[in-house]
Each structure stands twice: as structure tokens, then as C-alpha cells.
Amino acid sequence: MDVQRKLEILADAAKYDASCASSGTEKRDSSDGKGLGSTAPGMGICHSYAPDGRCISLLKVLLTNACNYDCLYCVNRTSSNVPRARFTVDEVVKLTIDFYRRNYIEGLFLSSGIIRSADYTMEQVVSVARKLREEHHFRGYIHLKTIPEADDALIAEAGKYADRLSINIEMPLENSLAKFAPEKDVRAIRRTMGRLRLKLDEAKENRETATKAKPPRFAPAGQSTQMIIGVDAASDKTILDTSANLYGSYRLKRVYYSAFSPIPDASRALPLVAPPLLREHRLYQADWLMRFYGFDAGEIVDEAKGMLPLDIDPKLAWALRHRDRFPLDVSTASREELLRVPGFGIKAVDRIIATRRLTSIRLADLAQLHIPQKKALPFIVLGDFRPSPHLLDGAGKERFKSKARQLGFGF
Incomplete structure (x- = not known):
């Protein structure tokens, strides 16, 4: 050959x-x-x-x-x-x-x-x-x-x-x-x-x-x-718990997640249908939250469900489950709190902290800080902005999730 x-x-x-x-x-x-x-x-x-x-x-x-x-x-x-x-x-x-x-x-x-x-x-x-x-x-x-x-x-x-x-x-x-x-x-x-x-x-x-x-x-x-995802019945919570253990015990640089893909001459013990690739994507997002945003594996996944939602990203899902922590005052919140705001990335949080030392952050400043307004605004208080107190409660929560999906947030 x-x-x-x-x-x-x-x-x-x-x-x-x-x-x-x-x-x-x-x-x-x-x-x-x-x-x-x-x-x-x-x-x-x-x-x-x-x-x-x-x-x-x-x-x-x-x-x-x-x-x-x-x-x-x-x-x-x-x-x-x-x-x-x-x-x-x-x-x-x-x-x-x-x-x-x-x-x-x-x-x-x-x-x-x-x-x-x-x-x-x-x-x-x-x-x-x-x-x-x-x-x-x-x-x-x-x-x-x-x-x-x-x-x-x-x-x-x-x-x-x-x-x-x-x-x-x-x-x-x-x-x-x-x-x-x-x-x-x-x-x-x-x-x-x-x-x-x-x-x-x-x-x-x-x-x-x-x-x-x-x-x-x-x-x-x-x-x-x-780790291969979707071959066995392991839940997302189990997968993330295993990853957290690997990171802590062996200081791994990365855990990679590979959605199972059906193969030729497959064994009957294997699933006939591949898991959705979106599940692999959500696991990577959750992994990122553990590695860089201070989240513990146990708090990312809803304990009762054991699986990450596919329709919205894990950070937004966590925020919607913890509506009592929001809205957050950007002028006084700690770095750890800011990192949990949907739409706030690590660099954006660092820019916010540097900016607020000099001036109060206002609605018009979000664009210069490269922060997606529509995703972040329901969760924050600014110098000239405060969200509706009922936005994330009851029907308001459902309207927000629906609007977020239409805008492509979480995909």
C-alpha cells in the first residue's frame, strides 16, 4: 500500500x-x-x-x-x-x-x-x-x-x-x-x-x-x-462530576467531549441514534463555566433533571433558576458575582471593573464594553437603567426565554 x-x-x-x-x-x-x-x-x-x-x-x-x-x-x-x-x-x-x-x-x-x-x-x-x-x-x-x-x-x-x-x-x-x-x-x-x-x-x-x-x-x-457522550445512560450531571474530579485530581488542561457517532457493523449494545450535537456543545459551555467562571459542577445542572437544557445555554439556565440573585448592581457587585451574569464574559467583567473605578457605567457604555445588551439587561442595574421587577418572574420569565431564543441567545 x-x-x-x-x-x-x-x-x-x-x-x-x-x-x-x-x-x-x-x-x-x-x-x-x-x-x-x-x-x-x-x-x-x-x-x-x-x-x-x-x-x-x-x-x-x-x-x-x-x-x-x-x-x-x-x-x-x-x-x-x-x-x-x-x-x-x-x-x-x-x-x-x-x-x-x-x-x-x-x-x-x-x-x-x-x-x-x-x-x-x-x-x-x-x-x-x-x-x-x-x-x-x-x-x-x-x-x-x-x-x-x-x-x-x-x-x-x-x-x-x-x-x-x-x-x-x-x-x-x-x-x-x-x-x-x-x-x-x-x-x-x-x-x-x-x-x-x-x-x-x-x-x-x-x-x-x-x-x-x-x-x-x-x-x-x-x-x-x-469522554464519549451518548454511548451509555450517564447524565450530564454525572459527566460534569467526572470532569470536575479529573480536573481536581490530575490538573488536566482540558476534558474533551465527543458525541457518539454510529459506526459501521455496530454492536447491538450501542445506541442506534447519535445524541444531538447540541448536547456536546452544552457540555463544553458548562465545562467552561467550571474552568473559568467559578461554577461548581453540582450547581450547573438542575439536580432534579440531571441534564443541561438544549434550548438555552447553561449560564442563562442557572441565572433563571436563581432569579433571587438578580438584578445585580454593576457598580458594586464583586468580580465573582459579575461573572455569573448572562452575557458577561471574562474580558467584559475586567473592563467593567476597570471602568467603574473612574465613572458610573451607563446603558450607552455597554456597547463600548462589548456586552450584548439584550442578554444582560434583565439581570443588571446600571446608573441609568433598572429592569422591570417582574421580568424574570412567572409569565415574564417565559416571555424572556422565548425572546432570547428568537434572538439566538444560548445557541
Whole structure:
């Protein structure tokens, strides 16, 4: 099989992995003439976006889609009837370098099915990164998928060359993983996450205490994971509780949510219909509230329902459930309170706090502060504006929700 055909198969097989981020690493480039590639933004085919909006193009492939495991939700499982292919280490290295030189990519996202054993697979993945860094002096972004059962020394070596490492938790519940991916062990996954956190903490401490010599690098962009949504009956509350535990226990950079997509030759144990993609979107919004807006996982989802509403975004849904906290006086509210106002983003809140030190904020100022008036006004008090006291009560609440949907808020 020629390399072009392998690329078609293995790039397509990699599309189901959503944890293809490229943010958070150190800045490197080849302007000093000592290497090849850059982690700075460039032009090319877009594959992912950094939190600051930069477009980062990555070559996203599997080393092979042949796999010893038979995870029911995976199109590459051993019992799946799909075309198989496998790159050699040198082929992936050459593709990465060639694509970079053509200005198609800034980096590489590499994962793999399990071949022979976890150690053998991990060694092959690490070999790609080692050759890129040491033989070709590649300074672009490298994201490697980690095999949980692999030897600790291989994982440590992966961190030496990769910018980010990721291990997929796959399912929000342990019994779901046992049912749908019997060869995988959630305890092994969490042990590896724990070992990665220790190595990341150690690397951070070494950077902070270093005086002269630059300490060895270890995955400067941290670790991430992915959960598949809609395969089992886990509620949104359960999913967010699991994410909160992962963030707290292992200091993950990101948890990615991937809505289950029906696959060829699917097992009867799998759902016949994919969950709405809007559910995946709402989970990302809720995740953002946990990470940047000070929300706890338990307060984002209505306890009685266990699911995020699809018709409005989680922040607006929370505000409507807590109408007693509004309207909020923008001139005196704390930063934590302002972050909970629908329509107020982090940058907008910072601009509000800076502005109110100098002057009273009025209705006309919202446009200059880049705040959507129609979404925020029912929840705030300004120097020259106060909303109707009954706007968010009873029928007023329903009228507001209806108007918000018409205006596209929450979608």
C-alpha cells in the first residue's frame, strides 16, 4: 500500500478523537537557524484553535488503525470490517516534515491502535517524536496519545519530546467502560494520569527553582483526556462530576467531549441514534463555566433533571433558576458575582471593573464594553437603567426565554 492510501485511511480513522488541541506550550521557532518548525501561528489547513483564537494546523493521524482491542464504540476495533493500514515510523516523520515545508501544518497529533502490546505501541509512537526532535530538529507542536498500560519509562520519554500528552478516559462511569471496552482498565488509566501529574508538577517546580541551567522539559502543555457522550445512560450531571474530579485530581488542561457517532457493523449494545450535537456543545459551555467562571459542577445542572437544557445555554439556565440573585448592581457587585451574569464574559467583567473605578457605567457604555445588551439587561442595574421587577418572574420569565431564543441567545 502506498503512503497516499495509508494517509487517506489513517487520517480518516483519527477524526473521532476530539482532543486535538495545541495550546499552552512554550513558544519556539527556527529563526535562530538551529531547527525546523515553530509553535507560533502560521498559515495552512486548520485543525484546531487555541483559547486565544489562534488557528493551529496539525497533521492528525494514527500510526495504525489495526488494534488488538475490541472497544464496541470504536470504528477501529479488532472486529470492525474496515480497511487497515499502518505507517512506519519513518513514513510519519517524512510526512510531518514534508507537510510542514509545504506550509500545510505547524505540528503533529499522533495516536495509534494497540499493536502487539502497549509497550511496543508506545515505543513506536515515541520513536516518531524522538526522530522529529533529535534528527530533524523539529520545533513544531507535537501531541502524543499515551497508552495507559505502557511502561513508565516510555511515558517519561514521551513527555521529553511531546508538548502535550493525553490519555482518553473514554467513559464517565467505570461500569460503562467495563461494558463497552472490556480490555481497558479505568484504574490503569487513572494511575497513568496520576504519574503524569507528578512528572508535570516536578517539571514545573524545576522550572521555578532553576537558577542557571535550563531544566529538562516535560510536556509543557500538560495533559488532556476525552469522554464519549451518548454511548451509555450517564447524565450530564454525572459527566460534569467526572470532569470536575479529573480536573481536581490530575490538573488536566482540558476534558474533551465527543458525541457518539454510529459506526459501521455496530454492536447491538450501542445506541442506534447519535445524541444531538447540541448536547456536546452544552457540555463544553458548562465545562467552561467550571474552568473559568467559578461554577461548581453540582450547581450547573438542575439536580432534579440531571441534564443541561438544549434550548438555552447553561449560564442563562442557572441565572433563571436563581432569579433571587438578580438584578445585580454593576457598580458594586464583586468580580465573582459579575461573572455569573448572562452575557458577561471574562474580558467584559475586567473592563467593567476597570471602568467603574473612574465613572458610573451607563446603558450607552455597554456597547463600548462589548456586552450584548439584550442578554444582560434583565439581570443588571446600571446608573441609568433598572429592569422591570417582574421580568424574570412567572409569565415574564417565559416571555424572556422565548425572546432570547428568537434572538439566538444560548445557541
